[in-house]
Amino acid sequence: xxxxxxxxxxxxxxxxxxxxYYPFLDHERLSPIVTANDRPLVILGxxxxxxxxxxxxxxxxxxxxxxxxxxxxxxxxxxxxxxAERPVVGLRxxxxxxxxxxxxxxxxxVKSWFLDYFRGEERRSVTVPQYxxxxxxxxxxxxxxxxxxxxxxxxxxxxxxxxxxxxVALQECGPRISYELCRVQQxxxxxxxxATKRAKYQPEEPKPKDKRVEVTELGETLGRVNVQQxxxxxxxxxxxxxxxxxxxxxxxxxxx
Numbered sequence: 436x437x438x439x440x441x442x443x444x445x446x447x448x449x450x451x452x453x454x455x456y457y458p459f460l461d462h463e464r465l466s467p468i469v470t471a472n473d474r475p476l477v478i479l480g481x482x483x484x485x486x487x488x489x490x491x492x493x494x495x496x497x498x499x500x501x502x503x504x505x506x507x508x509x510x511x512x513x514x515x516x517x518x519a520e521r522p523v524v525g526l527r528x529x530x531x532x533x534x535x536x537x538x539x540x541x542x543x544x545v546k547s548w549f550l551d552y553f554r555g556e557e558r559r560s561v562t563v564p565q566y567x568x569x570x571x572x573x574x575x576x577x578x579x580x581x582x583x584x585x586x587x588x589x590x591x592x593x594x595x596x597x598x599x600x601x602x603v604a605l606q607e608c609g610p611r612i613s614y615e616l617c618r619v620q621q622x623x624x625x626x627x628x629x630a631t632k633r634a635k636y637q638p639e640e641p642k643p644k645d646k647r648v649e650v651t652e653l654g655e656t657l658g659r660v661n662v663q664q665x666x667x668x669x670x671x672x673x674x675x676x677x678x679x680x681x682x683x684x685x686x687x688x689x690x691x
Contacts (some may be wrong), residue, residue: 436480436490438610441442442522442571442591443553455481458491459618462500470498472640476552485631489617492548496630502544502622509586519593521608522569528553528591534575542575545587549573554639568594569593570605585616 450472456465458479470476477493486507493503514521522528530553536542553571575587589612592605622630647659 436478438612439552441514442610455483458493458503459505459620462493462503466492466495466498466500469495476548481511486617492545494551496626499626500620501626501630502620504541504544504547504548504619505617506545507617508612509615510588510611512609512611514591515606517609518607519608522591522593522600526568528569528571531570531572532575533572533684534587536575537573539585540621541616542585542587544619544621545616546573556632569608586614587616588613648684 450468451623452468456463456479465477465479469475475495476493477495479491479493481489481491486505488504488508489509491503492503494501532546537546541556545559549571570589570590570592573587574590575585578585589610591608591610595606597600597604604660645658647661649657651657
C-alpha cells in the first residue's frame with residue numbers, strides 16, 4: 436500500500452485504522468471515513484488468518500459504493516530495492532495493458548480502477564514529453580483452467596531517451612507487484628450509467644468576421660460607421676432671440 440501511495444502522492448493519503456472492516460459483508464461502515472477524507476478511491480489492507488496479504492480496492496460515487504475487488508499479493512519487490520531514478524511526481528504515466536483477459540467482465544473492473552487512480556486531473560491536452568517519463572504496465576496471465584483465478588503483474592518503468600538517437604530505453608524503477616484476483620463486486624447498471632454520464636460538449640460557433648473592422652500592423656483597431664444621409668433643414672439647432680423671423684418680416688412690410 437505504501438508503494439502504491441508513493442506512485443501517486445497527490446491522490447493518496449495513508450491512514451491507519453485499528454478497527455477491522457469486512458467490505459464485502461458490510462461496506463456501509465466505511466462510508467463515513469470516505470466522506471470525511473473526500474477520497475472516492477480507497478485501498479483497504481487487512482491482515483487475517485484466511486487472507487493475510489489481501490487488499491481491497493474500492494471506488495465510490497456520490498458517497499456510495501460503486502464497485503470493488505479484492506486481490507491477493509503473491510509477489511512483491513518494493514521500490515527501495517531499485518536503483519533507477521524515480522519518476523517525476525505530478526506527471527501522468529503511459530499505461531499499457533497486455534493480455535486477452537482484460538476484456539473479461541471482472542478484469543474490466545480492475546482495469547477501470549487503475550485507470551482512474553493514475554489519471555489524476557482531467558486535461559484537455561497533454562504534451563508528448565510527459566508520456567516519455569514513466570510507464571506502468573499490467574500483464575495478465577492466460578487462464579489454463581476454467582475455474583482458475585485471474586493473475587496479473589504490475590511493473591513500473593522509467594523512460595530515458597538515449598543520447599544521439601531517438602530510441603527510448605526503459606529502466607525498471609519499482610515497485611513490482613503480482614496480484615491474484617479473489618473477489619469482484621460489479622456496479623449496478625443504474626449507478627454505472629450515472630457515474631459514466633458526461634455532459635454534451637457543444638463547441639462555440641465562431642463569430643462572423645465584421646468587414647467594417649480592420650486591425651493595422653501596429654495593433655490598432657479601425658472601423659467604419661455607416662450613417663444615414665441627413666437633411667440640414669431638419670437638424671435642430673440652438674435658437675437665439677436675435678434670429679427670430681417675426682419682427683424682420685413686419686419691418687420689411689412697413690418699408691414697402
